[in-house]
Amino acid sequence: MSEYRYQELENWLLQGIQEQRWGLGERLPSIRILCREQKVSKATVLRALHKLEGRGLIEARPKSGYFVTLQPDAVKHPVSRIGIEAPRSVNASDLLHDIMSRSAAFDLLPNLHTGDLPHGITVLNRSIGRSLRRQRGDNYQYYDEPAGNVGLREQLALHHARRGWVTSPDYLCITSGCQHALFLSLMACCKKGDVVAVESPGFYGVLQLLEQLELQVIEVPTSTNTGVDVAALEEVLKRWEVKACIVSPSFATPGGALMPLTSKKRILELAEEHDLAIIEDDIYADTAFGAIPDPLKALDTQNRVILCSSFSKCLSRDLRLGWVSGARWHQRILHLKLVTQLANSRYQQQGVAEYMKDGSYAVHLRRQRNALRERRDHLIAYLHAWPCDLRVSIPEGGLAVWVEMPEHVNTLLAYPEALKQEVVITPGPLFSIKGQFKHCLRISYEHPWNQQRVEALNRLPSILLP
Numbered sequence: 001m002s003e004y005r006y007q008e009l010e011n012w013l014l015q016g017i018q019e020q021r022w023g024l025g026e027r028l029p030s031i032r033i034l035c036r037e038q039k040v041s042k043a044t045v046l047r048a049l050h051k052l053e054g055r056g057l058i059e060a061r062p063k064s065g066y067f068v069t070l071q072p073d074a075v076k077h078p079v080s081r082i083g084i085e086a087p088r089s090v091n092a093s094d095l096l097h098d099i100m101s102r103s104a105a106f107d108l109l110p111n112l113h114t115g116d117l118p119h120g121i122t123v124l125n126r127s128i129g130r131s132l133r134r135q136r137g138d139n140y141q142y143y144d145e146p147a148g149n150v151g152l153r154e155q156l157a158l159h160h161a162r163r164g165w166v167t168s169p170d171y172l173c174i175t176s177g178c179q180h181a182l183f184l185s186l187m188a189c190c191k192k193g194d195v196v197a198v199e200s201p202g203f204y205g206v207l208q209l210l211e212q213l214e215l216q217v218i219e220v221p222t223s224t225n226t227g228v229d230v231a232a233l234e235e236v237l238k239r240w241e242v243k244a245c246i247v248s249p250s251f252a253t254p255g256g257a258l259m260p261l262t263s264k265k266r267i268l269e270l271a272e273e274h275d276l277a278i279i280e281d282d283i284y285a286d287t288a289f290g291a292i293p294d295p296l297k298a299l300d301t302q303n304r305v306i307l308c309s310s311f312s313k314c315l316s317r318d319l320r321l322g323w324v325s326g327a328r329w330h331q332r333i334l335h336l337k338l339v340t341q342l343a344n345s346r347y348q349q350q351g352v353a354e355y356m357k358d359g360s361y362a363v364h365l366r367r368q369r370n371a372l373r374e375r376r377d378h379l380i381a382y383l384h385a386w387p388c389d390l391r392v393s394i395p396e397g398g399l400a401v402w403v404e405m406p407e408h409v410n411t412l413l414a415y416p417e418a419l420k421q422e423v424v425i426t427p428g429p430l431f432s433i434k435g436q437f438k439h440c441l442r443i444s445y446e447h448p449w450n451q452q453r454v455e456a457l458n459r460l461p462s463i464l465l466p
């Protein structure tokens with residue numbers, strides 16, 4: 001039976017995808033090119049593309065074209081899972097120090113520095129510069145108020161209101177980054193020896209804080225797809241008296257998990273039943289490739305969720321600007337902010353507030369999220385072709401994927417060897433207190449996908465799989 005032209009084109013495109021002429025996450029030829037080269041009308045091309053889109057094989061991205069979809073079954077999801085153990089104190093490793101001293105937490109090649117300054121950052125720098133030039137009189141001699149610049153807090157409140165959480169600027173406190181916000185939160189609701197439940201694998205910065213504050217830790221098994229295992233958390237809460245629980249519902253590091261609404265609701269119920277403080281690390285939310293998820297805080301009717309975030313992941317780490325909304329612990333957090341920092345830089349906050357107010361931040365975010373999505377696609381498609389059996393998370397936001405390699409791989413042992421070859425890897429054990437996940441790595445796609453980074457990735461299999 002003869003086919004319609006659109007069916008012929010659909011089949012031709014399908015064959016190209018199957019033969020990997022266009023790999024996972026890659027862009028198909030534009031509509032214009034397809035019309036010209038296949039000698040068909042625009043309507044025919046669109047019909048063929050819509051058919052493939054309907055089959056879930058490709059997806060349209062605004063102003064970018066059609067891309068081969070990352071089908072969940074094309075890449076295997078990570079499955080490693082920890083068991084539950086009694087609370088223990090933390091002894092965080094020197095490894096993090098080494099990685100941080102190389103500025104390498106989110107790049108295999110931290111010394112590359114070839115990326116041009118994104119336009120959004122140039123605009124930000126101008127805004128901060130203007131605010132600095134506006135400084136008058138002896139303003140520079142005075143501290144800003146402890147809660148932080150009210151203009152910035154107003155902008156942050158508006159920003160959150162667009163994500164389903166309405167708050168007053170009075171319930172926000174500016175901090176020196178999200179790490180500082182997490183520190184203040186833990187100090188406000190826990191005391192030495194208290195037990196805190198954390199995600200595992202989870203953010204190493206939190207483990208460092210718990211160690212310093214001499215808190216006991218229970219690691220709760222966490223999927224790099226759907227976040228903390230709520231049933232396991234429930235089990236933990238039945239067995240031990242837990243004071244606080246730290247979660248990252250939106251694109252948790254290391255794997256970019258997105259917590260479903262049912263888990264969020266259950267966590268809040270558990271918090272009420274067990275009189276828990278929930279510390280929500282929301283730092284990756286604005287990196288969402290699709291709609292930005294509402295924070296857990298938006299559902300918090302009991303005033304138990306302390307929300308922590310910062311500009312580090314979407315705008316600039318160099319700003320060292322974050323914020324915390326402290327729920328029932330807010331006054332204490334304000335006091336602790338004063339004790340630990342006195343105040344933030346006023347001109348810098350004003351510059352960022354102006355940048356948000358005139359819409360520049362929203363424009364930057366849009367560009368940034370599109371770029372991140374493309375880089376994620378490149379990385380996953382690349383890893384798909386690695387010469388070993390891998391499981392890789394497919395995050396819908398965040399800056400990194402979690403890669404599970406065969407069990408015999410030891411990423412800790414590979415770390416110094418990789419350094420010799422000028423590559424800095426982020427080994428899995430960094431994300432747990434007991435050195436688990438030795439066969440796992442976090443690999444970031446934050447930076448531009450280029451020849452040098454591909455070459456660095458090319459060197460990894462022989463280092464990791466000797």
Ligand SMILES: Cc1ncc(COP(=O)(O)O)c(C=O)c1O
Binds near residue numbers: 178205248283321322
């Ligand atoms: C989950 C998470 N929370 C907090 C932080 C710390 O962020 P900041 O640079 O704002 O202190 C990081 C940094 O890597 C992170 O990944």
